[in-house]
Amino acid sequence: MKKLFNLFFYLTTITLIVTSCSKTDSSSKRSGALNSSAAEKVYVAPGEHDEFYAFISGGFSGQLSVYGLPSGRLFKVIPVFSQDAEKAWGYNEETKPMLNTSYGFIPWDDSHHPDISQTAGEIDGRYVFINANNTPRIAKIDLTTFETTEIIEIPNSAGNHSSSFVTENSEYVVAGTRFSVPVPQKDISIKEYKGNFKGALSFISIAPEDGAMNLEFQILMPGFNYDLSHPGRGKSHGWFFFTTYNTEEANTLLEVNASQNDKDFIAAINWKKAEEYIKAGKFKTMPANYAHNVYDEHTHTATSTMKKEVKILDPAECPGLVYLLPTPKSPHGCDVDPSGEYIVGNGKLSANLTVHSFTKMLSAIENNKIDGEAYGIPILKFEDVLAGVVEQPGLGPLHTEFDGKGNAYTTFFISSEVVKWKLETWEVIDRKPTYYSVGHLMIPGGNSAKPFGKYVLAMNKITKDRYLPTGPEVTQSAQLYDITGEKMELLLDFPTIGEPHYAAGCPADLIKSKSKKIYKLEENKHKYAAKSDEDTKVVREGNEVHIYMTMIRSHFSPDNIEGIKVGDKVYFHVTNLEQDYDVPHGVSMIGANTSELLIMPGQTETFVWHPKQVGVWPFYCTDFCSALHQEMQGYVRVSPKDSDITLSWSLGED
Amino acid sequence: MNKFGKIILLLNILLLTSCGGKQEEKKEQITIGKKSTTQQSETTKPKAPTTTPASKKIDLENKGIGPITSIELPAEIDQTMVTKGQDVFKKMCMACHKTTKRFIGPAPTGILKRRSPEWVMNMILNPSEMVEKDPLAKELLIEFNGSPMANQGLTEEDARAVLEYFRTL
Numbered sequence: 001m002k003k004l005f006n007l008f009f010y011l012t013t014i015t016l017i018v019t020s021c022s023k024t025d026s027s028s029k030r031s032g033a034l035n036s037s038a039a040e041k042v043y044v045a046p047g048e049h050d051e052f053y054a055f056i057s058g059g060f061s062g063q064l065s066v067y068g069l070p071s072g073r074l075f076k077v078i079p080v081f082s083q084d085a086e087k088a089w090g091y092n093e094e095t096k097p098m099l100n101t102s103y104g105f106i107p108w109d110d111s112h113h114p115d116i117s118q119t120a121g122e123i124d125g126r127y128v129f130i131n132a133n134n135t136p137r138i139a140k141i142d143l144t145t146f147e148t149t150e151i152i153e154i155p156n157s158a159g160n161h162s163s164s165f166v167t168e169n170s171e172y173v174v175a176g177t178r179f180s181v182p183v184p185q186k187d188i189s190i191k192e193y194k195g196n197f198k199g200a201l202s203f204i205s206i207a208p209e210d211g212a213m214n215l216e217f218q219i220l221m222p223g224f225n226y227d228l229s230h231p232g233r234g235k236s237h238g239w240f241f242f243t244t245y246n247t248e249e250a251n252t253l254l255e256v257n258a259s260q261n262d263k264d265f266i267a268a269i270n271w272k273k274a275e276e277y278i279k280a281g282k283f284k285t286m287p288a289n290y291a292h293n294v295y296d297e298h299t300h301t302a303t304s305t306m307k308k309e310v311k312i313l314d315p316a317e318c319p320g321l322v323y324l325l326p327t328p329k330s331p332h333g334c335d336v337d338p339s340g341e342y343i344v345g346n347g348k349l350s351a352n353l354t355v356h357s358f359t360k361m362l363s364a365i366e367n368n369k370i371d372g373e374a375y376g377i378p379i380l381k382f383e384d385v386l387a388g389v390v391e392q393p394g395l396g397p398l399h400t401e402f403d404g405k406g407n408a409y410t411t412f413f414i415s416s417e418v419v420k421w422k423l424e425t426w427e428v429i430d431r432k433p434t435y436y437s438v439g440h441l442m443i444p445g446g447n448s449a450k451p452f453g454k455y456v457l458a459m460n461k462i463t464k465d466r467y468l469p470t471g472p473e474v475t476q477s478a479q480l481y482d483i484t485g486e487k488m489e490l491l492l493d494f495p496t497i498g499e500p501h502y503a504a505g506c507p508a509d510l511i512k513s514k515s516k517k518i519y520k521l522e523e524n525k526h527k528y529a530a531k532s533d534e535d536t537k538v539v540r541e542g543n544e545v546h547i548y549m550t551m552i553r554s555h556f557s558p559d560n561i562e563g564i565k566v567g568d569k570v571y572f573h574v575t576n577l578e579q580d581y582d583v584p585h586g587v588s589m590i591g592a593n594t595s596e597l598l599i600m601p602g603q604t605e606t607f608v609w610h611p612k613q614v615g616v617w618p619f620y621c622t623d624f625c626s627a628l629h630q631e632m633q634g635y636v637r638v639s640p641k642d643s644d645i646t647l648s649w650s651l652g653e654d
Numbered sequence: 655m656n657k658f659g660k661i662i663l664l665l666n667i668l669l670l671t672s673c674g675g676k677q678e679e680k681k682e683q684i685t686i687g688k689k690s691t692t693q694q695s696e697t698t699k700p701k702a703p704t705t706t707p708a709s710k711k712i713d714l715e716n717k718g719i720g721p722i723t724s725i726e727l728p729a730e731i732d733q734t735m736v737t738k739g740q741d742v743f744k745k746m747c748m749a750c751h752k753t754t755k756r757f758i759g760p761a762p763t764g765i766l767k768r769r770s771p772e773w774v775m776n777m778i779l780n781p782s783e784m785v786e787k788d789p790l791a792k793e794l795l796i797e798f799n800g801s802p803m804a805n806q807g808l809t810e811e812d813a814r815a816v817l818e819y820f821r822t823l
Binding site: 518520521522531532533534550552553554555557577578579580583626627628652 | 744745746748749750757758799800801802804805806807
């Protein structure tokens with residue numbers, strides 16, 4: 001994202017003028033903030049809870065962080081697409097399958113756009129979805145456990161960027177491709193891009209009862225870049241809107257070559273129509289290969305299944321499925337207001353902000369006002385769908401959110417500011433500087449029919465001098481503004497993990513009472529669980545040894561094991577027998593080529609140890625669990641490969 | 655968890671155990687505190703070695719602190735409940751309690767000769783508060799090396815069944 005700077009290089013002169021204005025502006029506003037009670041507004045007293053949860057993407061960390069607002073306190077980093085040695089995510093035997101793909105195990109990705117599930121257009125707090133941008137995937141995080149419980153790979157996609165946004169009743173989570181690629185992949189000259197490369201927009205259904213994801217169909221679009229998307233809602237429910245750039249279909253030096261057209265498009269997809277076409281059998285089944293990984297809360301274990309085909313709809317053969325709305329210039333964010341009427345195209349290189357009208361779009365379609373076509377897809381006339389223009393609000397608009405009170409808030413990357421403007425009158429009401437180069441912004445519930453318009457969170461791309469320096473690499477950051485008044489007020493800066501792209505927020509009350517405290521031992525169906533002391537044992541199967549171990553304050557059972565040999569593959573299956581809130585235990589083995597395990601009450605996890613040397617080797621609890629935590633330890637005796645020492649295990653015997 | 659409490663406990667334990675450290679010999683060679691008992695007791699304050707440990711103390715009046723305020727034990731033991739209680743005990747308690755001998759915690763055999771049934775159930779159902787406030791539970795915590803009784807999330811019904819099982823031990 002920082003590379004966008006280059007893209008805007010030719011605008012720097014104007015930028016300098018504008019930013020110099022906003023600098024003087026900023027200093028006066030800052031002292032204004034100091035004079036008011038900004039500190040009080042973000043102060044959450046010790047032991048008290050925040051009013052909102054904010055789920056902030058970890059960007060190139062691949063994870064999802066959980067913050068409280070207004071305090072900006074970090075509660076948890078939920079591992080999603082990247083291995084996390086702290087929580088054994090992608091290291092223990094149970095979660096390794098979660099990171100499986102058609103390319104094999106992948107330890108990292110770039111996570112971008114979290115979105116919370118909705119019911120009847122309102123945020124329901126059941127799941128958060130987030131996309132992997134690099135190796136296209138969508139993950140589902142369960143908000144009772146705050147754990148990633150499902151990841152589905154997206155075939156025919158590359159740079160999964162216009163994702164992962166949910167429809168009004170969580171019918172679908174949608175994933176669009178940033179890169180167009182040959183579909184199916186083939187050995188072809190890159191120069192043959194135009195006409196040969198395609199962009200797939202994927203619709204993944206969410207089962208109402210358990211949230212299970214299934215890739216229902218893909219719409220194979222022309223070879224543009226699909227940048228961002230948002231669902232229709234209310235009157236526009238049933239439609240989905242995607243911004244495009246590179247409608248020039250350039251395959252090199254996009255910085256220049258993809259900025260030639262005066263207008264690109266917002267693609268309006270009628271997904272209800274798509275469902276009709278699917279039902280009528282107007283799809284093509286295409287061979288594919290993509291991973292579907294599911295974590296089972298009862299076996300505490302993930303499985304990865306390879307799926308082999310996908311249903312494809314060709315918009316040229318499906319009239320009424322897609323319409324293109326001309327939108328100036330390389331629109332980035334594609335944002336729909338709470339009523340579902342207005343679709344904002346944040347043209348990155350445009351001086352003005354373009355707002356389309358859903359009603360006018362429908363009317364243009366009804367009256368067959370087609371201005372042209374692209375690969376068989378009708379193009380509507382700009383003037384026929386335009387609702388209004390916000391004139392010269394700033395430089396480099398990226399994203400817009402809404403407060404539910406008739407106002408919109410747009411970020412401007414180049415002029416580093418958030419601008420508040422009014423829907424329908426299109427007038428600018430207020431502007432506040434950000435520090436610096438803001439990308440996304442988030443109002444809790446801002447992507448729904450019911451925003452909670454109390455705060456806006458600006459997520460910045462550049463931090464520079466805002467915090468104590470930490471060498472060349474400095475923290476990423478977010479900034480919180482109070483938006484309850486006519487003018488916005490900067491309240492707080494706070495650091496974030498990775499790069500904060502988008503975020504999703506909601507009132508804490510929606511989630512906190514449902515947050516799970518423990519896993520019930522009686523519901524533990526892990527294949528190797530030892531649910532009581534009686535179940536503990538050590539079993540040899542050839543050179544594989546399975547240790548069924550328990551842990552409770554403050555011992556392991558067994559804690560003395562003999563009869564292990566050099567060259568064995570030793571599985572430690574460890575069950576935390578605690579049934580009390582916040583009593584995790586950890587375990588680690590000297591020299592094990594893996595991470596620790598951090599095991600929640602009632603849970604079973606497994607790590608593998610390859611003993612390489614004869615001797616007696618210790619293991620211990622890694623999470624300070626009680627006054628006798630330092631006593632929570634054990635030994636494994638490792639004998640030579642040809643040793644005939646019998647397998648034995650014990651606890652508390654001399 | 656209360657980190658401060660943990661630290662205090664840890665410090666106490668460190669204080670208690672620090673005199674035993676730094677001796678690398680086999681355990682039978684550690685003789686600290688045995689040879690010099692008489693000498694020490696002359697110079698330091700007299701110990702109270704005759705005090706009955708909490709696990710042996712009898713207090714049938716104390717009902718403990720928790721949800722159970724009064725319970726009637728019918729004369730006849732309910733065998734269905736005993737079976738259930740034994741099962742719960744195996745699953746939830748045996749990681750720390752053996753029926754007949756001291757393990758991580760005390761053995762439950764004969765417990766109803768030393769404690770009221772209410773106290774036993776409150777100890778199962780509300781161990782954190784018991785260990786903080788109940789004088790006997792506090793003493794037990796120290797007697798059992800500061801190893802806290804874990805709250806295993808038993809229902810009152812489960813705890814009642816465990817109590818019935820204890821009546822048979």
